[in-house]
Amino acid sequence: MPVHNADIVAVFDEVADLLEIEGENRFCIRAYRNAARTLRDLQHEVATMVEKGEPLTDLPGIGEDLARKIKEIVETGTTVILEEDRKRVPGTLTELLKITGLGPKRVQTLYRDLGVRTLDDLRKAAEQGRIKALPGFGDKTEQHLLDTLRARTGKERRFMLAIAAQYAEALIAYLKEAPGVKKVVAAGSYRQAKETIGDLDILVTARTGSPVIDRLVAYREVGEVLAYGTTKATVRLICNLQVDLRVVEDDSYGAALQYLTGSKAHSIVFRQLAQQRGLKINEYGVFRGEKRVAGETEESVYAVVGLPSVPPELRENRGEFEAAKAGRLPILVELKDLKGDLHVHTKVMDGRNSLKDMALAARKRGFEYLAITDHSKHLTIAKGLDSERLLIHMEGIEVDILEDGSLDLPDHVLGRLELVVGAVHSHFGLSQQKQTERILRAMDHPYFSILAHPSGRLIDERDPYDVDMPRIVRKARERGCYLEVNAHPERLDLADTYCQMAKEEGIMVSINTDAHSILDFENLRYGVG
């Protein structure tokens, strides 16, 4: 059975969880987590490296010991240390860690004193009132566990960026009206323009005594207040989106924004860099001893470690530090850079607006070009249209890639088009090899221009089909065709890490809306993100 990076990540994460419950050395635990993170971000299969005998210790956070364990997992699917851990403590305890309020220490207590091994055990113990008597637990904790377990019916929902934006923008406008407030800005994964966000992090700068936290708690959309202090508060909106609010003085704005934006992996490395220079960095500023040396702006915070400010979207510890150090930070694409859209539909097929409406809307945005790319399978129906209308319509096409990788239209038709956008709309369940071969074959077609929504995923709804994306990327380079970043909030593929790969391979990506109405042009901001 082939062992994927995700399998090794799962083993390392479980080892880390179990060691933590056992109260082992926390730095040893962190080493497993760091290694898991490295493998999670890796763009190629580590099993292949093992096969080729490439040194795994070149990977960050992988030393002699973990390299050996990776080999062991690749060969046997597991590692002796995990199996031994499982003998000492039940593996099912890791699921308890996912409950908010339960960390390793409390899980250990629950297991040791009450024999709780599973979520079901936990629920029973709570219902019997046996938890509140444990040391470090109490009435409130037990009640919280009961509430959480009841509410927890398999929903660990993340919000699509476009959905979160609606809540974020309204809330920010509302908070700005609190007396004494200076700046209100969304940080976290929202500011990083991730595809989905787990919660919304809001940073506020305000003069001392501003009632902005009270204003948040009084917001009409707040369903539950989870934490409520003088500098931070956490609430859950009725829509279930969790909001973390943090308030600092205005001269800490840069430090707090940097701190709250993350990602976690980026922040850890960043603080280490500061530490190496004898500096301490926190959300209030950068300090040498007691003296604050920076913090008003993000630029000032990055400058103390000798780096230019890294754009939020790049803060992933995936090479941005090296790039910043070498003065090679990329200039990011911005919305205003877009000159056109190469994938839109009209009401001739399944769109809502006419070709003319779409063209006028595009012109209004300042676009220089627009490709009308209605669907191919419907085009056969369009034979009934008069030839003049058909010809007007024949500028571009979104042609189906059929199961065998052939295109859904004959060459003499495709050859007359300016642009052929190919896409998979069927047979999502093929094996990785078949799916990959299918798409590669389609890309080999002489008229093929752009591979649309290359992974086929619908966020929250449909997983990507199983495809060897690095091969697709290399094929695009070989064939001189392009890959799409579909700006629809549910798609947003090509995904970020593969965009980076495309860039490194020198392949252009086309940010397209796949618009089915003039309103959909607004989605371009998410594609750019």
Place this chain on the structure above:
DNA sequence: GCCGTTTTCGGCCCGACTGTTTTCAGTCG
């Protein structure tokens, strides 16, 4: 368990809030 412009040993990001305490551990981000 990893790692090195201070290091092959001795470090490893940092602070707020909650609940249970009676000065703080645990958890979270």
